[in-house]
Amino acid sequence: MFLEELSLTNYKNFENIKFKFDTKIVCFVGLNGVGKTNILDSIYHLSYTKSYFNPIPSQNIKHGETFFFISGTYQINNKKEKILISLKKGEKKIIKRNNKLYKKFSDHIGAIPLVIISPDDRNLIIEGSETRRKFIDGIICQTNKEYLNSLINYNKTLKQRNALLKMFYRDSEKIKKTIDIYDNHLSLNAQRIFEKRKEFLSDFIPIFKIRYKQLSDDKENVEIIHKTDISKNQSLYKLLKKNIEKDLRFQFTTKGIHKDDLTFIINSFSVKKFGSQGQQKTFLIALKLAQFDYLSKLNSNPILLLDDIFDKLDDNRVKQIINLVNEEKFNQIFISDTNKIRSENIIMKANKSYKIFEI
Numbered sequence: 223m224f225l226e227e228l229s230l231t232n233y234k235n236f237e238n239i240k241f242k243f244d245t246k247i248v249c250f251v252g253l254n255g256v257g258k259t260n261i262l263d264s265i266y267h268l269s270y271t272k273s274y275f276n277p278i279p280s281q282n283i284k285h286g287e288t289f290f291f292i293s294g295t296y297q298i299n300n301k302k303e304k305i306l307i308s309l310k311k312g313e314k315k316i317i318k319r320n321n322k323l324y325k326k327f328s329d330h331i332g333a334i335p336l337v338i339i340s341p342d343d344r345n346l347i348i349e350g351s352e353t354r355r356k357f358i359d360g361i362i363c364q365t366n367k368e369y370l371n372s373l374i375n376y377n378k379t380l381k382q383r384n385a386l387l388k389m390f391y392r393d394s395e396k397i398k399k400t401i402d403i404y405d406n407h408l409s410l411n412a413q414r415i416f417e418k419r420k421e422f423l424s425d426f427i428p429i430f431k432i433r434y435k436q437l438s439d440d441k442e443n444v445e446i447i448h449k450t451d452i453s454k455n456q457s458l459y460k461l462l463k464k465n466i467e468k469d470l471r472f473q474f475t476t477k478g479i480h481k482d483d484l485t486f487i488i489n490s491f492s493v494k495k496f497g498s499q500g501q502q503k504t505f506l507i508a509l510k511l512a513q514f515d516y517l518s519k520l521n522s523n524p525i526l527l528l529d530d531i532f533d534k535l536d537d538n539r540v541k542q543i544i545n546l547v548n549e550e551k552f553n554q555i556f557i558s559d560t561n562k563i564r565s566e567n568i569i570m571k572a573n574k575s576y577k578i579f580e581i
Contacts, residue, residue, distance in 0.1 A: 223522045224297040231291040232284040234260040245575040247555050251562040252581035258558035262527045268294040268305045269336035271327045332364045335517045335524035339510045347494050351483035362422050365520045369418045376411040388473045409459035412479045430512035437504045437542045445487040451477045523553040544571050
């Protein structure tokens with residue numbers, strides 16, 4: 223997996239810019255606000271069909287323009303692959319692979335595996351459960367189309383069920399007669415999602431623990447606990463029937479896999495409540511490197527994006543990351559930084575070919 227060329231037109235702050243890449247490590251350096259992170263985000267966009275930092279598509283169009291265009295040329299299994307993404311205001315986003323239009327964006331997920339490490343990742347710890355669900359769902363969807371389809375179907379049915387609850391919440395007898403079809407459909411997809419999440423975490427958590435030990439010099443014990451409403455002995459269908467009165471009162475579905483969460487633990491304490499900034503940073507980087515390892519086992523080695531992390535980490539953690547990057551499975555890495563001298567000094571220690579672009 224290797225990105226050879228990148229072209230941006232009217233993407234965020236860039237009117238027109240092109241890059242050619244022929245090294246393992248690529249670094250973009252410059253002052254804050256010049257667009258280094260936007261370049262990394264465009265690479266993320268080519269993999270996930272959306273921005274990592276701004277989920278509203280139209281807001282990724284350069285101010286004063288009516289469209290944006292991203293083009294990436296990759297070397298994948300000794301073949302050239304070209305991905306094009308464009309959006310015009312008021313119209314649907316277009317995604318093409320080798321000039322062939324995707325009918326469903328979901329068909330592209332997993333084609334260009336990628337992992338990003340960014341200061342914004344702190345949201346995984348401090349924000350609500352939805353952020354953590356998206357993290358594990360994003361990893362699983364990269365390698366499992368059936369899971370992605372189950373997730374899409376579940377969320378669609380959940381939206382319909384919630385609309386029904388809002389519409390007929392005053393007529394409980396009527397809704398109880400019509401809601402069963404939604405309960406059955408939700409339960410079927412929920413069971414598939416629950417089983418796959420459980421299977422994924424049983425594989426992912428040991429990988430994460432290894433990465434955390436490497437980053438922390440094996441000084442702390444860490445754990446990830448999966449909190450969910452359902453189990454082998456407790457189907458969602460039974461839960462939905464049991465909680466129908468509560469759902470009617472609140473006018474939304476209060477139980478389901480859309481309420482799943484992960485609890486992050488260090489030395490038996492919550493990382494969110496009691497973890498130091500250093501512990502939180504180490505925990506997050508270990509999560510993302512474990513994501514890389516997991517995808518590498520099931521797919522070709524992902525592209526790795528490191529967004530402005532050298533400025534946020536102490537020298538020991540930077541050293542540990544560079545040691546890890548020297549592992550053979552790390553392929554192409556893109557870095558953004560405000561300090562050219564610091565970046566070059568760090569990158570040179572990685573013993574890989576590199577190129578620095580000043581933005």
